[in-house]
Amino acid sequence: MDTIDPRTTLVLISTMSGLMALVLYALKRSYPPSIRGLGQWSKALLFVVVGGAFAASRGKLPELFTTAVPNFLLCWGVYRLYSGSQSFFGVRPRPRPWLAFIGGVVLVTMWFTWGSPNYPMRLRMVTVVFGILFGLHAWLIYRQGTLTFARMLAIGTLAFITLIQVARLITTFVFPMGSDVLDPTPQHIIFIVSFSFSILLLSISTVLMAGDSLRVELEYLATRDSLTNALTRRYIDEACDHELARSQRNEKPLALLMMDLDHFKRVNDTYGHQAGDAVLVDFVKTVRALLRSKDLLGRFGGEEFVVLLPETPLDDALVVAERIRAACANPPDSTKIACTVSIGVTANAASSDTVDTLMARADAALYRAKSKGRNQVVIG
Numbered sequence: 001m002d003t004i005d006p007r008t009t010l011v012l013i014s015t016m017s018g019l020m021a022l023v024l025y026a027l028k029r030s031y032p033p034s035i036r037g038l039g040q041w042s043k044a045l046l047f048v049v050v051g052g053a054f055a056a057s058r059g060k061l062p063e064l065f066t067t068a069v070p071n072f073l074l075c076w077g078v079y080r081l082y083s084g085s086q087s088f089f090g091v092r093p094r095p096r097p098w099l100a101f102i103g104g105v106v107l108v109t110m111w112f113t114w115g116s117p118n119y120p121m122r123l124r125m126v127t128v129v130f131g132i133l134f135g136l137h138a139w140l141i142y143r144q145g146t147l148t149f150a151r152m153l154a155i156g157t158l159a160f161i162t163l164i165q166v167a168r169l170i171t172t173f174v175f176p177m178g179s180d181v182l183d184p185t186p187q188h189i190i191f192i193v194s195f196s197f198s199i200l201l202l203s204i205s206t207v208l209m210a211g212d213s214l215r216v217e218l219e220y221l222a223t224r225d226s227l228t229n230a231l232t233r234r235y236i237d238e239a240c241d242h243e244l245a246r247s248q249r250n251e252k253p254l255a256l257l258m259m260d261l262d263h264f265k266r267v268n269d270t271y272g273h274q275a276g277d278a279v280l281v282d283f284v285k286t287v288r289a290l291l292r293s294k295d296l297l298g299r300f301g302g303e304e305f306v307v308l309l310p311e312t313p314l315d316d317a318l319v320v321a322e323r324i325r326a327a328c329a330n331p332p333d334s335t336k337i338a339c340t341v342s343i344g345v346t347a348n349a350a351s352s353d354t355v356d357t358l359m360a361r362a363d364a365a366l367y368r369a370k371s372k373g374r375n376q377v378v379i380g
């Protein structure tokens with residue numbers, strides 16, 4: 001223990017935090033703005049850098065800059081790490097009450113520096129602030145549900161550093177604390193080393209969490225049509241392959257609806273392209289409301305859409321198709337532009353059915369629905 005120098009460790013914390021702040025700032029610049037919190041995490045680490053540097057300057061700077069100032073900067077940095085995670089998870093941070101709380105605690109520590117000098121009291125107060133913030137931070141990430149590796153790393157790190165604060169608080173009542181944080185007592189060294197590793201691990205987990213979010217967002221964008229949010233043709237083609245194989249394996253039916261809005265060109269010509277876009281968006285919302293969560297709705301292009309109904313026999317698919325047709329023919333909101341739909345329905349019959357034969361049958365049925373006068377459901 002005696003060989004670890006607290007001042008050098010503090011300088012190391014600052015350097016590592018500075019490097020991680022740079023990494024997070026670079027991510028903020030290159031990631032889409034929908035991934036929030038990166039800027040706040042990066043600034044939080046800068047507070048830790050400057051706070052650590054001031055704390056390490058004990059004996060070289062006036063006491064204010066090596067006690068109250070680093071206490072405030074470190075507590076505020078730890079709060080900003082927490083508020084960065086709040087923004088990341090879509091929770092609105094409330095910095096004012098925290099600023100008042102941390103400011104108040106630092107003012108009281110100043111009293112215990114110059115009014116009635118008491119180093120253990122100062123230590124306890126700052127330890128309690130750290131403990132509350134790290135604990136709340138762990139709880140915030142835990143509440144988000146899905147536990148990815150990045151989230152587990154963050155929660156584990158935060159839970160560990162919270163426990164270290166509890167242990168540190170208890171030791172202030174048991175062991176002599178020395179006169180400041182640079183005293184090389186085992187409890188100071190354990191605290192400083194665990195704080196530095198925790199900040200590093202927490203920064204790594206934030207980078208990983210941001211990467212996870214980016215991947216989820218890109219996957220979503222790659223599989224969705226940008227106008228209507230329906231699935232893309234490529235996704236539906238792959239899903240159809242997958243669902244057909246599954247239905248043949250489990251001997252369960254798979255139904256497919258091919259849908260095309262009627263006289264859609266007239267909608268564009270009469271009301272304009274933007275109004276036509278709104279009709280497409282409304283159509284997708286209407287259809288989605290009539291489907292189960294495992295059904296898949298995709299846009300094949302223009303005003304043509306496909307629905308995959310796993311584990312659905314032809315009769316049930318016909319009922320769904322008829323509901324969709326009726327909902328478009330009699331829209332509940334009469335102020336919206338009405339546009340009927342023609343639908344071809346099919347289900348896999350023989351084990352020799354392929355995606356191509358299913359699609360071809362549904363397409364042929366759709367063609368017949370159009371030629372029979374539109375606003376119809378036809379079985380293929």
Ligand SMILES: Nc1nc2c(ncn2[C@@H]2O[C@H](COP(=O)(O)OP(=O)(O)OP(=O)(O)O)[C@@H](O)[C@H]2O)c(=O)[nH]1
Nearest residue numbers: 260261262263264265266268273274276277302303
């Ligand atoms: N507003 C809008 N129009 C689109 C979009 N994609 C395709 N269209 C239009 O959809 C219309 C399709 O016209 P047609 O293929 O003649 O079909 P239709 O008028 O619906 O006639 P039927 O299908 O025979 O009932 C064309 O005018 C396309 O420009 C889109 O994303 N937005």
